[in-house]
Each structure stands twice: as C-alpha cells, then as structure tokens.
Amino acid sequence: MRTRAAIVGGGITGLAAATWLRRDHGVDDVVVLEASDRAGGKVRTELDAGYTLEWGPQGFLDNAPDTLELAHLSGLGDALVRADEAAADRFILRGGRLRRVATSPLAFMASDILPVAGRLRLLGEPFARRRPDHDETVFDFARRRIGGRAAEVLVDAMVTGVFAGDSRQLSLAATFPRMAAMEAEHGSLTRAMFAKMREARRAGKKSGGPSGPGGTLTTFDNGMERLPGRLAERLGECLRLEQPVRALRREGSGFILTTEAGELAAESVILTLPADGTARLLAGPAPAAVAPLEGIPTVPIAVVMLGYKDAGVFDRPVRGFGFLVPRGEEPGLLGTLYCHDIFPGQAPSGSLFLRVMVGGARSPEAAALDDDALLAQVRDALGRVLGADPEPDKVWIVRWERGISQYTVGHLGRVAAAEKAADAAGIELAGSPYRGVSVNDCIKQARAAATRVAQRLRR
Numbered sequence: 001m002r003t004r005a006a007i008v009g010g011g012i013t014g015l016a017a018a019t020w021l022r023r024d025h026g027v028d029d030v031v032v033l034e035a036s037d038r039a040g041g042k043v044r045t046e047l048d049a050g051y052t053l054e055w056g057p058q059g060f061l062d063n064a065p066d067t068l069e070l071a072h073l074s075g076l077g078d079a080l081v082r083a084d085e086a087a088a089d090r091f092i093l094r095g096g097r098l099r100r101v102a103t104s105p106l107a108f109m110a111s112d113i114l115p116v117a118g119r120l121r122l123l124g125e126p127f128a129r130r131r132p133d134h135d136e137t138v139f140d141f142a143r144r145r146i147g148g149r150a151a152e153v154l155v156d157a158m159v160t161g162v163f164a165g166d167s168r169q170l171s172l173a174a175t176f177p178r179m180a181a182m183e184a185e186h187g188s189l190t191r192a193m194f195a196k197m198r199e200a201r202r203a204g205k206k207s208g209g210p211s212g213p214g215g216t217l218t219t220f221d222n223g224m225e226r227l228p229g230r231l232a233e234r235l236g237e238c239l240r241l242e243q244p245v246r247a248l249r250r251e252g253s254g255f256i257l258t259t260e261a262g263e264l265a266a267e268s269v270i271l272t273l274p275a276d277g278t279a280r281l282l283a284g285p286a287p288a289a290v291a292p293l294e295g296i297p298t299v300p301i302a303v304v305m306l307g308y309k310d311a312g313v314f315d316r317p318v319r320g321f322g323f324l325v326p327r328g329e330e331p332g333l334l335g336t337l338y339c340h341d342i343f344p345g346q347a348p349s350g351s352l353f354l355r356v357m358v359g360g361a362r363s364p365e366a367a368a369l370d371d372d373a374l375l376a377q378v379r380d381a382l383g384r385v386l387g388a389d390p391e392p393d394k395v396w397i398v399r400w401e402r403g404i405s406q407y408t409v410g411h412l413g414r415v416a417a418a419e420k421a422a423d424a425a426g427i428e429l430a431g432s433p434y435r436g437v438s439v440n441d442c443i444k445q446a447r448a449a450a451t452r453v454a455q456r457l458r459r
C-alpha cells in the first residue's frame, strides 16, 4: 500500500488535515489511520432520552474562520447552533456563593465578584511592573498586573475553564498568547481592552449576550460530532479505522508506517496524536523530539452529566451559562455548564441539564473515582452551591484519562524543539499538544500542517 500523505490519528485535527490537503492543495491521495473504531477522537456526541451528551467539547467559539469554513464546506452551515441569549450570565464561585461576572468595566467594579480591595487593585493595572524576560506562569502574570486576589479568583477560574489546569504552572505565552501580546503591544491590559472596545464600537458590534471573549459558543444541531462525522463520511475509504500505528520509520525519501493490517508507504506524514504516542513513533526517525514531547503532560478529566425533569428542583436559580470554581472553593468541582440554557435544544423542554467537570490538574485523583463515589462527590458539592440535592432523573459519566494537554512553563520551547526535530525528519506535528487545545486551534494547526506537507510534496 502506498499513499502521498499519511495522517496518524482520526481526531478533529487528523480529519481536518486530510480535508484541507484535499481541498486547499488538491492532494487527494491521503490516508488517515485511526486506532479506535470511530472517528472524532475527543469530539464525541451521544443522544439519549432527549439529551445531547457531549463527551468532549461542548462547542467552539464562532470567531475562527477556519472552523466556520470547514463547517460550511462540509455542508453543515445550516446546522450551526449558537448559544442562546438565556446563557448570557456567567458565574464564579467565591466564598461559597455564585457571583455574576459583569461584562462592562463599570458594572464589574460595582459587582461583588472580588472583595473591595481586590477590585480597587485592578485600577493599578496600567502601572504594573514590567514583564520579566523569562516565560511567566499565568498566575504570576495576573498577580503582577491585576493583583493576587483577581489572580486567585478570576484567572484561576479561567485557566480551570479552558485547560482544567493549574494557573501556577501553565505558561502565559503558551496558553493565552493574546494576553501576552496585548501587554507587549499596549503596555497594559486596560489600555488594550479600551482599544478593543473602541474598535468593536467602530465595527458596530454589540457587547454582552452569550458571547464570551472573542466569540459565541457554537455547536451543531445534534451536537459537535456532526463535524468529524461529516468529515469522515467525505473522506470515505481514505479513513481507516481500527488501524493503530505501531511504528514509523524512514525509507528512502519517504516513510513506512506499521499497523496491524500491514505496512503503508507514505511520501509524507502528519502526526496528530497525544504527545506520548507521538514521542513513541518519533523514537526512530526523530529521536531529538522525544524528550521535549515527553515534557508535555496531560491531565485526566471526568464529565458528569445530570438531567432533572423538573427545572425547579434546586433552591437557587440555575440560569445562565454556568459557573467556574477557582482553587480553594469546592474542591470536588472544576465547573458546571447549564446546558439547558446554553443550547436549549440539547435537553427536554422544562428540564435542567448540568454538565459538571471534575479532576484536572487540581484533583486528578477525583477523575478516577468509581461512578458511585464520583456522583456522590458531585451531588454533595452541587448541593452546597445550588442549595439542594435532588435525585437526578438521568446521570451519564465519561472519563478521559489523557483529558487536556498542559502547556506548562517552557512549553513553547519544547514545542519548537520537537517541531525542529520532526521537521528535519520530514514529519509534521499538529493538534492539541502544541499550539492550542481548542477545536478551533486544532483545525487551524491542521490547515497549517496540510500546507507544509503540500509544499514538501511539491519539492
């Protein structure tokens, strides 16, 4: 068997890379090798009793042109579903109480999201110490610019929400490059924010509503798996399921990939696996990539989804987008999405549908609890936050052992070293271990990798 481009891994990155190779560069002779019996990797949806169960991503922000283009060219333009206005309010747990995150600077200063001293400290942001020369943690950056309290509450919650990570370990430059750029460009986040607001006003965009920073959470009718499902369908025979790649070696100007079904010869290769699997495959052709890749950890995460037929079962309101939990608050929870308000079509009408995240860098052991213990922990914590512990009518639990890649301090250096070694061996790397874990970032990386492969093939 021979192919021009072999793509290892049939998650959203691998499927998108194959699609971009065909679409952008006319390279049709592509093979995607996927270890499991289904395409999509972490993007997985199941439908049960009127609930849309997302195993992995709940959605993507609609500000990424590559993702929207992929959706449209897959014929899913009409299936896009944006978060409902009902999900406009977001909350953070502080001092055991849910506090609304205000969207305008004035409302923020008047809110109780931080104690008064913490809010006043924000006013000193433009006068913060200059950034150090070394790679800074997200926490240190936030403490330096907006003060310790805001770093502990707001920024820790944000890092938990995106990476299920520890803000004291993650690299600012790798996890929130835009924030690092805002500081570099404007010298202050406040000045950058006002510049952005002026720009948005000029462009006639309104703020507020369910839009988070930079976009509105978006999914597809019947869930996120519609996208990988459609890409897989269009790839047809090019996608080979249940074909784990066991070894990769160079042969002549190309490569040999070993699977259980035999050997596949390829002129070029894109690896889209988690970092540990990539390190194993590169041990032969690019040994210098192994150590940097082994330095990219993942954290486990458990997703507990609970359905309640009666929307009035909790004592406190369960309306809005959901809440995030900074370190030191409820240790059993990372956050909870109110899916019934975010995407009302994903739950039976009149019901509540909660999606609770557990584990992450903060409490990896919690993600490994057995179902009964995990559910008891979640119900206990929800009881304290929402004021009652009603029996859920439905419960679904999903675990990801290698949940989310962690971009710890020095990450960008490790990525550069791994990419350099892989590149010297003629191999491309793309996906969540490298330059963004979001679906949007994975699709963008897939497109860039497809372009590099097309250039190699032309050479």
Ligand SMILES: Cc1cc2nc3c(=O)[nH]c(=O)nc-3n(C[C@H](O)[C@H](O)[C@H](O)COP(=O)(O)OP(=O)(O)OC[C@H]3O[C@@H](n4cnc5c(N)ncnc54)[C@H](O)[C@@H]3O)c2cc1C
Residues within 6 Å of the ligand: 008, 009, 010, 011, 012, 013, 014, 033, 034, 035, 036, 039, 040, 041, 042, 043, 055, 056, 057, 058, 059, 060, 061, 243, 244, 245, 246, 272, 273, 274, 277, 301, 303, 400, 403, 404, 430, 431, 432, 433, 437, 438, 439, 440, 442
């Ligand atoms: C619980 C959770 C919630 C999330 N929520 C969001 C969200 O709301 N929004 C968002 O944008 N992102 C979210 N993410 C992140 C996002 O879903 C992932 O980063 C992204 O889907 C990763 O895609 P990928 O293709 O790079 O990797 P994966 O999805 O991990 O795909 C890798 C594929 O490689 C296959 N594979 C492994 N080894 C081999 C081998 N040897 N040979 C062949 N195939 C192999 C695997 O089976 C898998 O299918 C979430 C992630 C999790 C876990």
